[in-house]
């Protein structure tokens with residue numbers, strides 16, 4: 001049995017770092033194991049201009065531990081008022097790496113998202129021209145659509161029409177949670193990618209709802225039936241370059257999770273690599289872990305893979321803290337409900 005595994009240093013293609021005290025607490029958790037991450041722009045207020053992204057980038061860099069070489073890859077939050085020239089300038093200057101589309105009301109801090117997809121058509125056309133990827137939170141929010149069907153309906157009603165209307169637009173389906181998502185992404189050709197989170201490889205909807213409600217397993221898109229989790233596992237472990245890691249590590253304080261109307265999000269930055277190694281080992285796919293964490297993402301984003309490496313070592317189960325402390329209160333670390341035998345070497 002393999003006891004050590006050396007990978008090119010992973011990148012996280014979907015990450016929430018927040019701001020202020022939360023940013024200072026969570027940035028080191030990702031910077032410890034990852035070289036780069038696509039930073040989500042859903043702050044309050046959101047990151048909507050090139051200047052906002054440049055300023056947020058500086059705040060992230062200041063929150064990193066001394067000597068860290070972690071690179072935040074910034075995104076803009078697409079609104080119905082996004083200025084295509086500002087976007088194109090920020091992309092050309094290397095300030096942003098992608099643009100994020102949130103349907104209004106779909107998830108945490110998405111009130112300024114897009115309501116009418118026709119209004120953003122000129123922006124999407126410009127993005128197709130310059131090659132700037134669009135990261136998509138793929139859920140419809142119509143109240144007549146069941147929350148477990150939001151992703152599949154989004155693909156049919158919104159995503160596929162946008163892609164047909166905007167040839168050449170490079171799209172990442174963020175945090176896919178369904179077999180429909182897997183199928184659509186895998187048939188989409190080289191301009192379509194999909195991120196998969198750590199937690200959606202581990203939990204299904206029973207983990208949230210059976211035996212009492214478990215707010216720490218509640219995130220959006222909400223985890224689906226077991227058959228969907230298994231489809232995600234097959235996709236992630238397949239080596240197919242369409243699929244890459246985006247943890248969607250989304251910290252909220254326990255006070256904000258444990259409410260009658262609690263926030264959506266799982267915080268996985270701390271133990272993601274150990275969990276993924278366990279998952280890939282269970283599926284006999286350790287040799288494809290590096291494709292998922294370190295190769296397929298840069299390939300899609302047309303960035304070089306990292307030269308540095310991390311080593312995972314198999315041994316006695318690793319202990320991770322239950323919580324990390326922030327000046328706003330504790331944040332619960334995702335509990336994968338299984339022993340983790342792979343630790344990341346110092």
Ligand SMILES: NC(=O)N[C@@H](CC(=O)O)C(=O)O
Nearest residue numbers: 016107108219220250264265
């Ligand atoms: N994933 C989540 O459940 N929450 C994210 C938002 C998102 O990625 O949709 C957050 O910002 O908290």
Ligand SMILES: [Zn+2]
Nearest residue numbers: 107137220221
């Ligand atoms: Zn999202």
Ligand SMILES: [Zn+2]
Nearest residue numbers: 016040248250
């Ligand atoms: Zn997210």
